[in-house]
Structures are given as C-alpha cells and as structure tokens.
Amino acid sequence: MPNPMIFVDFPTPDPEATSAFYEELFGWQVNRRPAGEFHEILPGVKPNMGMHLESRPVTGPVPRVYVMVDDPPAYLERARALGAEVLWEETYWAEFDGRHAGFRDPWGLEIVLWRDKGTYYAS
Amino acid sequence: MANTLIFVDFPVPDPEVAQHFYEDVFGWTIKGRPPGDFHQVLPGEGLHIGIFNEQTQPPDPDPKQVAPRSPNQPRIYVLVENEPADYVDKAVSLGGTKLWGETYWKEFGGWHASFRDPWGNQIVVWHTGKPAPADESLR
Numbered sequence: 290m291p292n293p294m295i296f297v298d299f300p301t302p303d304p305e306a307t308s309a310f311y312e313e314l315f316g317w318q319v320n321r322r323p324a325g326e327f328h329e330i331l332p333g334v335k336p337n338m339g340m341h342l343e344s345r346p347v348t349g350p351v352p353r354v355y356v357m358v359d360d361p362p363a364y365l366e367r368a369r370a371l372g373a374e375v376l377w378e379e380t381y382w383a384e385f386d387g388r389h390a391g392f393r394d395p396w397g398l399e400i401v402l403w404r405d406k407g408t409y410y411a412s
Numbered sequence: 413m414a415n416t417l418i419f420v421d422f423p424v425p426d427p428e429v430a431q432h433f434y435e436d437v438f439g440w441t442i443k444g445r446p447p448g449d450f451h452q453v454l455p456g457e458g459l460h461i462g463i464f465n466e467q468t469q470p471p472d473p474d475p476k477q478v479a480p481r482s483p484n485q486p487r488i489y490v491l492v493e494n495e496p497a498d499y500v501d502k503a504v505s506l507g508g509t510k511l512w513g514e515t516y517w518k519e520f521g522g523w524h525a526s527f528r529d530p531w532g533n534q535i536v537v538w539h540t541g542k543p544a545p546a547d548e549s550l551r
Contacts, residue, residue, distance in 0.1 A: 291455045291456030291457035291458070292438040292439065292440065292455055292490050292491065292492055293455045293456070293457040293459070293490070294420065294455065294459055294489065294490055294491075295458065295490070295538060296536075296538070297420050297486060297489065298486065298489075299486035299487070300484045300486065315415040316414070322520075327519070332415055334417075336417055336459060337417075345482060345483070345484050346482065348479050348481065348482040349478065349479045349480050349481030350423035351423065351481075351485055351486060352420055352423070353420065353421050353464075355418050355419035356416065356418070357414075357415070357416055357418045359414065376472060377472050377473055377474060380471070382470070382471040384445050384446075389471055391471075391472060397482075401419075401471070403419070
C-alpha cells in the first residue's frame, strides 16, 4: 500500500482573509465548509488543500507548499503586493532541474513557486 | 494546469533520522538528494514529498534564521488502507505524539487520526475504507 499524500491544510487566525489572499493570487476556488472554520481549496487538479482556524500564529520552520506556476517572478510580485514577505527570488535547483521562488504569506505559511516547464503532467 | 499543488516538504533537524521514522510508519521509499540535506519521499502513488534540513533549508539559496517552532503547523494528510489508529500507535512507538484518536468527519466523509512526529510536523491519517458510524453522536 503506497500511503499517498492526498491533502494539505494550513492554520490561519483568519480564514476569510487568507481565502481572499489565495483567491486573488492564484485564482483558486475556495469553499467554506463552514465559513470561518474550515475552508477547502480547489486548485482545479487534485490534491486539494484547506485551511483551518487556529488563533496561535505559526512561527519557526514550517512545511512548505509547492505551487506550479508559469511565471514565478510575476506571482512573487503579486504576493508581495498582497502583503507577503519574499523569501527568495527565482533561482535554479540543479538536483531537481527546476526554477523556483519562495514567499511567506501574512499568516506564516511558506509557498514555493515552481516554474512550469510543461512536462509535469506529461510524465 | 495552472497554479496546482505539486509538492510538499517539511523541516526536520536531521533528515537521515526522519527518513527512518517515515519508512517505518508508512513504508515509503525515501532517497537523500543529497543525504542529510534534502530527502525525496516516493510514496509510490500520488505526489512526492520532501524532508528538508531545517538549518540548510534547500532550496532556499539564503537560509534564514530559525525561530522557535510553534505547535500549530500545516497538516499533511496521508490516505491509508488500514485502521488510522494503527499508524498513530506505530508513530508513538517511534517517538511521535498522539494528537487525536480515530474519529469521523461527516463534512468530508472520512475517518481520521493524527500524530505529531518527533520534530513537530503534524500528520493526519485518513481512511475511507469503512462506513460512517451508525451512532449520529459520533459524526
């Protein structure tokens, strides 16, 4: 049995504000189930994601969510405009042959923007 | 296929030690790329996962100062074939912490249990292989 990862959710003290951030940044569909408590994120291709109400802020090293995008610098700038902190500008990772950039959202979650080479779903 | 989730990785102080923990709990194949720095998890189905060294922080080219870690973390859900409690018990026997026992989430139609690994990462074990509880109070 492979025991696959099927879902990720992240804590936020404000699910509505966090939903608005990701709806605006990535165009994700967010379902309130129920609103303000647990929000389901539907990026269009599974795995889906979620967010849950948690009053305590996230600090320290955290699991990172990788999102494939067509233009990491553009999304990084858009995230910055929405209040995110830039962690690193786009760079290259030889071991995995990919270009990427990173940011921390206003609630402590870290996102890695992974450049789409057009081969991910073909492989 | 725009803006989709393709990968999740989580921080630990020693990827070699964490590799043994997750091999034992879930039977995953895990490769060091390179060992001690970034370990790639190949569950055999679905997305790959990563385990990264929280000091070197790959692929961040400029590792950041490490702040004390909060107990609340993003949660990684793993679909399992057997009883969720079995995996939590296994994790606890290897140094993890039980967060909750098996329960049912009516909104999403699944059984689940959760543990925190010895380094602070939270795993939710998810199971859909048996019917919803007959007792409405448990749903």
